[in-house]
Amino acid sequence: MTARTLLLLLIVLFLPYKGWAAELDYTDFRQLPVQHEGRIKPLDTFARAILDLCSGRQSLHGTGADAWLAETLFDPAQALHRPLFRIFRPGLLGLPEKAGRSYSYAELAPALQAKADVIARLLQTDEKNWTEDQRELMRLSDAAGLYTQLLRSFSFALPLNIVMPDSLAKEWKLDEGKTFTLEIYRHHQQSLKERVQAIIRRKGNDPARYNESERQIAQFAMNMQILEQAGQNNSIFRILPGAWGDAKAEWWSPWAIADSGQGSPENAAYLQLWQDMAGAYQKQDATAWRGAAHRALVKAKGFVPAAPLQLETVYNALSPLTLASLLYLAAFFAVVFYSFKTGKNIRLAATGMLGTGALLHAAAIAARIVILDRPPVGTLYESVVFVALICVLAALLLEKIGKDGQGLLIGAISGTVLLFVAQSFAAEDTMKMLVAVLNTNFWLSTHVLCITMGYGWCIVASLLAHLYLVKTAFGKAADDLLPYIKTIALVALLFTAVGTILGGIWADQSWGRFWGWDPKENGALLIVLWLLWALHARISGNLKRIPYVTAIAALSVIVALAWFGVNLLNVGLHSYGFISGVAAALFTFITVEAMLLGALYYRISVLRKQGTR
Amino acid sequence: MKNALVLLGLVLIAGAYTYYDGRKALPQQNQPQAADSLSHSAPAPVFSFTAIDGKKYSLEQFRGKVVLVNFWASWCAPCVAEFPQMIELAGALPDKIVIVFMSQDDGDKAVTDFLKKHGKGFEQGNILVARDEGQKIAKDLFQTYKLPETYILGPDLHIADKVVGLVEWNTDQMRSKIEALYGH
Numbered sequence: 001m002t003a004r005t006l007l008l009l010l011i012v013l014f015l016p017y018k019g020w021a022a023e024l025d026y027t028d029f030r031q032l033p034v035q036h037e038g039r040i041k042p043l044d045t046f047a048r049a050i051l052d053l054c055s056g057r058q059s060l061h062g063t064g065a066d067a068w069l070a071e072t073l074f075d076p077a078q079a080l081h082r083p084l085f086r087i088f089r090p091g092l093l094g095l096p097e098k099a100g101r102s103y104s105y106a107e108l109a110p111a112l113q114a115k116a117d118v119i120a121r122l123l124q125t126d127e128k129n130w131t132e133d134q135r136e137l138m139r140l141s142d143a144a145g146l147y148t149q150l151l152r153s154f155s156f157a158l159p160l161n162i163v164m165p166d167s168l169a170k171e172w173k174l175d176e177g178k179t180f181t182l183e184i185y186r187h188h189q190q191s192l193k194e195r196v197q198a199i200i201r202r203k204g205n206d207p208a209r210y211n212e213s214e215r216q217i218a219q220f221a222m223n224m225q226i227l228e229q230a231g232q233n234n235s236i237f238r239i240l241p242g243a244w245g246d247a248k249a250e251w252w253s254p255w256a257i258a259d260s261g262q263g264s265p266e267n268a269a270y271l272q273l274w275q276d277m278a279g280a281y282q283k284q285d286a287t288a289w290r291g292a293a294h295r296a297l298v299k300a301k302g303f304v305p306a307a308p309l310q311l312e313t314v315y316n317a318l319s320p321l322t323l324a325s326l327l328y329l330a331a332f333f334a335v336v337f338y339s340f341k342t343g344k345n346i347r348l349a350a351t352g353m354l355g356t357g358a359l360l361h362a363a364a365i366a367a368r369i370v371i372l373d374r375p376p377v378g379t380l381y382e383s384v385v386f387v388a389l390i391c392v393l394a395a396l397l398l399e400k401i402g403k404d405g406q407g408l409l410i411g412a413i414s415g416t417v418l419l420f421v422a423q424s425f426a427a428e429d430t431m432k433m434l435v436a437v438l439n440t441n442f443w444l445s446t447h448v449l450c451i452t453m454g455y456g457w458c459i460v461a462s463l464l465a466h467l468y469l470v471k472t473a474f475g476k477a478a479d480d481l482l483p484y485i486k487t488i489a490l491v492a493l494l495f496t497a498v499g500t501i502l503g504g505i506w507a508d509q510s511w512g513r514f515w516g517w518d519p520k521e522n523g524a525l526l527i528v529l530w531l532l533w534a535l536h537a538r539i540s541g542n543l544k545r546i547p548y549v550t551a552i553a554a555l556s557v558i559v560a561l562a563w564f565g566v567n568l569l570n571v572g573l574h575s576y577g578f579i580s581g582v583a584a585a586l587f588t589f590i591t592v593e594a595m596l597l598g599a600l601y602y603r604i605s606v607l608r609k610q611g612t613r
Numbered sequence: 614m615k616n617a618l619v620l621l622g623l624v625l626i627a628g629a630y631t632y633y634d635g636r637k638a639l640p641q642q643n644q645p646q647a648a649d650s651l652s653h654s655a656p657a658p659v660f661s662f663t664a665i666d667g668k669k670y671s672l673e674q675f676r677g678k679v680v681l682v683n684f685w686a687s688w689c690a691p692c693v694a695e696f697p698q699m700i701e702l703a704g705a706l707p708d709k710i711v712i713v714f715m716s717q718d719d720g721d722k723a724v725t726d727f728l729k730k731h732g733k734g735f736e737q738g739n740i741l742v743a744r745d746e747g748q749k750i751a752k753d754l755f756q757t758y759k760l761p762e763t764y765i766l767g768p769d770l771h772i773a774d775k776v777v778g779l780v781e782w783n784t785d786q787m788r789s790k791i792e793a794l795y796g797h
Binding site: 173186190191194243244257258259261264265266267268269271272 | 657719747749753754758772777
């Protein structure tokens with residue numbers, strides 16, 4: 001399949017491999033709408049997602065994803081020589097080792113073709129049983145398959161480097177010098193079919209009996225048929241909205257629109273603008289390109305709201321969460337500096353950085369609400385980002401009350417660490433539509449937000465408890481933290497308890513039962529029970545101060561288990577949250593936390609025995 | 614008192630959101646996100662054509678009547694199969710509709726041969742048969758690739774609907790639909 005496609009692509013006007021095309025203006029191009037993963041998104045997001053899938057990056061050799069996409073669509077002969085695919089084990093495919101481990105489609109496709117049998121066999125097996133090598137092979141096969149479709153998305157409008165029989169050119173009134181495309185061929189498809197049928201009627205199926213002209217026509221018809229077939233099932237690039245009947249909610253790729261019956265004059269005019277863009281790109285005519293892209297964007301605004309698309313391109317360009325995490329990190333260093341050299345200005349600077357980070361963080365979450373038209377937490381990645389904001393805001397509140405830098409420290413640590421953790425899930429974040437059970441704005445904005453806010457308050461309580469233990473272990477007074485720890489633990493209990501009950505009501509509505517001892521439900525209950533136990537045991541005097549604070553500090557482990565740990569079990573109805581590859585990180589975290597808390601507890605006990613404190 | 618008011622406010626906000634969320638049409642499960650589809654009431658592309666009898670027409674001439682633009686070809690069996698009902702419909706609503714049969718055949722001969730063989734009923738005054746030279750009207754203007762396809766244009770020459778494939782034309786439902794386009 002891939003080798004054949006490669007051959008077909010080579011039929012397309014061949015251009016020698018060269019560097020990136022002169023810089024065109026992609027401002028309007030990147031905002032054009034496309035339906036991908038169930039939602040309408042700007043081309044910018046689409047390009048980044050596919051590029052990331054193939055190369056593990058969102059830009060290629062210093063060139064943006066938009067320019068890469070334009071080349072892939074409008075100059076595939078050039079694009080297939082571009083080193084794109086990051087291959088970690090090139091030996092698997094018999095490819096030579098290369099610096100940067102980037103290989104072009106022209107290199108990858110034949111190598112994958114040689115492994116076609118292995119890939120076909122693997123497809124029949126359960127991916128859970130795949131080895132790392134097999135997983136890598138299938139990853140590359142999937143990425144190459146997707147890229148193959150993308151390369152051919154616009155091939156019907158691109159010039160074909162194909163020899164056309166003179167008799168046909170004359171009959172179809174094609175001027176010499178005019179580029180021949182599949183789109184032009186489609187206008188004469190039936191006539192060609194009739195010509196070939198007439199030849200077969202006269203002389204049969206054996207080309208040896210044909211004269212030169214007949215042979216040329218038969219060969220040409222066969223080539224065109226192969227090219228036409230290669231476009232079938234090409235559905236990734238859905239840029240044309242449906243217009244009729246039940247299928248109008250779906251969008252269609254340029255290839256699919258021809259067969260879907262979803263064509264319309266509006267779509268024809270819009271597609272013509274795309275063809276104008278293709279022409280301008282091939283000529284590298286910056287003015288024509290800008291004009292065509294602008295006209296296409298204006299036209300697109302007629303059938304899809306422009307504001308969310310524009311907002312999403314700005315979101316992609318600014319990357320506000322990265323900026324926020326950098327500000328949190330800077331705030332952390334400022335707070336550390338403040339602890340050595342107390343000064344009003346340093347604290348003010350740290351507050352400013354943390355506050356600005358929080359503003360950017362909140363703006364990013366607000367932008368996602370507008371873009372996705374749903375509450376901010378629907379995936380694991382989004383939950384980490386949201387919890388990070390709750391932690392920072394709670395810490396800023398703490399700082400407003402305490403004015404001693406401790407809130408700033410908690411906020412800077414939690415914000416930095418959680419946004420860093422979020423980065424490890426960022427690859428899965430293409431802002432895709434949620435699975436059906438989650439696709440309800442009411443429950444996402446009540447149960448899920450309540451539980452995640454509870455996680456946030458738990459983390460702040462745990463960090464404060466850590467701070468208390470560290471200060472105590474180093475002989476510093478920390479009792480002023482105790483009221484904060486208690487209050488924050490109570491707030492965490494309120495959110496997690498209410499969130500758990502709301503989850504039960506949602507489960508009753510969705511699954512017909514309030515409680516089913518599902519691992520995720522058990523995880524949420526575990527936090528509630530842990531908090532209830534620690535707080536009640538402290539009130540009743542069964543837990544002394546240090547064990548109580550240690551129990552609150554250990555909330556981090558309980559939250560980590562409830563948040564990520566239960567997903568590793570791979571059972572239960574909360575299947576949308578399953579993740580892999582975090583077991584080692586989670587185990588390390590729990591081990592380090594246990595060792596840290598154990599060490600602090602031991603040191604405080606020793607200090608007490610020594611009577612130092 | 615202040616706390617009670619805050620609590621009451623929160624309850625009211627939650628209640629208002631629940632009401633709003635309930636009224637909002639929920640996306641269908643497992644369906645792609647619905648987007649605003651293209652407007653069905655967009656004006657039809659402007660085009661003119663030469664009927665098979667040599668007379669020239671432009672779409673604009675039919676303003677005030679419902680126009681059916683049917684894309685067909687002599688080699689397309691489903692197209693031929695739906696002709697009798699379309700002709701009956703034209704006969705049932707002589708003053709209300711005009712049917713333009715736009716052939717996708719390669720040459721006029723294919724069309725005239727077809728009409729000689731199956732042309733009964735095509736002589737009605739509100740039926741026009743033409744050939745789409747180079748398939749420009751079908752493919753370039755209406756994005757029609759599969760036959761048969763019929764666009765239904767309202768008296769204002771805006772696109773009211775499109776019918777893909779073989780359907781029954783001379784039905785009460787279809788006649789009512791056409792009547793409705795006059796705003797009766």
